[in-house]
Amino acid sequence: MAKPLNEREIVLGILMDVIEHDVYSHIALGNTLSKYQYLDKKERAFITRVTEGTLEHMLEIDYILDQFSKVKVKKMKPVIRNILRSAVYQLKYMDSVPDSAVCNESVKLTVKKGFGPLKGFVNGVLRSTARGLGGTEYPKDPVAELSVRYSMPEWILRKWLAEYDMDTVKKILTYFQKEKPVTVRCNTSRLTLEELVQRLRTEGVTVKSHPYLPYALSIAGYDYLGGLSSFREGLFAVQDISSMLVGEIASPEEGSYIMDVCAAPGGKSLHLAEKLNGTGHVEARDLTEYKTGLIQENIDRMGLENISTVVQDAMVLDKASMEKADIVIADLPCSGLGVLGRKTDLKYKTTERRLEELALLQRNILSVVCRYVKRSGTLIYSTCTINCTENMENVQWFLKTHPDYVLGSVQDKVCSRLQDAIQEEGCLQLLPGIHDSDGFFIARLIRKGAR
Secondary structure, eight states: OOOSSOHHHHHHHHHIIIIISOOOHHHHHHHHHHHTTTSOHHHHHHHHHHHHHHHHTHHHHHHHHHHHOSSOGGGSOHHHHHHHHHHHHHHHHOTTSOHHHHHHHHHHHHHHTTOGGGHHHHHHHHHHHHHHGGGOOOOSSHHHHHHHHTTOOHHHHHHHHHHSOHHHHHHHHHHHTSOOOEEEEEOTTTOOHHHHHHHHHHTTOEEEEOSSOTTEEEEESOSOGGGOHHHHTTSEEEOOHHHHHHHHHHOOOTTOEEEETTOTTOHHHHHHHHHTTTOSEEEEEESSHHHHHHHHHHHHHHTOSSEEEEEOOTTSOOGGGTTOEEEEEEEOOOOOTTOTTTSTTHHHHOOHHHHHHHHHHHHHHHHHHGGGEEEEEEEEEEESOOOGGGTHHHHHHHHHHOTTEEEEOOGGGSOGGGGGGBOTTSOEEEOBTTBSSOOEEEEEEEEOSOO
8 A cells, every 4th residue: 555645755845845935954854854753764864865965966957957858947847847856866866766766756746746747748858867867968167067066056166266276166065965974062061972972872873083072973873863862861962063163262261151142053052051060151142032942942951050041133232231241152144155065955045145145244243242242351253154255354344343352363272183274364264075074164352451
């Protein structure tokens, strides 16, 4: 008896949400996997791989489809083009799935979704693609070729090539398309790293230490996080190594008062609260009750008491907080071009104009939240992107317009393997494929002492 809903139909639903209805991929996929937790590990892995792979390679897939279909992708009905997209991903990147199965299941799904008259079209396009896939010719122009092969919009490539050499850009693009383990931070307030490693291994998780920080691990081989009792008990937090480095560079002293102004879902705030060893206080702020609710869920799971949440718009000055914090963390909204390996759809949603708007938003927020820092206190500015507009240019603007701040060195805050990531100005710029992390930028800004 056929299942009422199979994996390919679930994939189609996610793709429709992300591509046609503008839902973020990590949210759409996460919600779906949560809904279908009863599926076995293999089925859930198939859904994840085909969804993420189709989105990751979408520009290349569309280019291939346009070679073998008389109707161009942009003119296809949304359901049909997304059935074809996921099918071409399977044909090109999943040797374990027979071509005949891909074609047959796509035709069945076409009929099931009410497009029976188009089943011959779908079948014909996919069989032609399967036969001719190996002979696909890519564009001759170097940037256009990179754009198709790595499914990266040309405007992003041109921006990166203006800042980095071709070899570096290729390494970044290659890294984005590699499968990456999940990085976690041991909750050292609850147990030692060695105890966590042992616990994870008893749960069947593959564990590897991370070279940049002693309390960081890379994990793989599990079904889903919620299925691990060690996660439910708050023994570790999921956090990329680049995000953990914010806590290292902030390097709080015990008893410090720390304010994280755009904190959700709370990874950096929780990390800093742990670093205070039960002393001081971390105030984790964000714009809405929904976002602070996400932070509170993580606080409750991790079992920390020296941290609280506050609903506060970072754009609006809170006069009661002026010169109150020893450290302010400003990990600000950005284009996310450093985390495209994890949030693949961002590259299709972001535009040059949006990037400029975000850079201005970051400046506006910095101008407000810098007033919360005590004299001789620290402002940490960070983004998960790799373009200068949102990073070094904003730091230079901030120092010019806020003469009561100076740039602090990060050299003694990071390990020897990351010394090459320190820019001349003393900021840290991590690059995917060059460093073992997401793309990330961190600047340490110190407020001058008494007037």
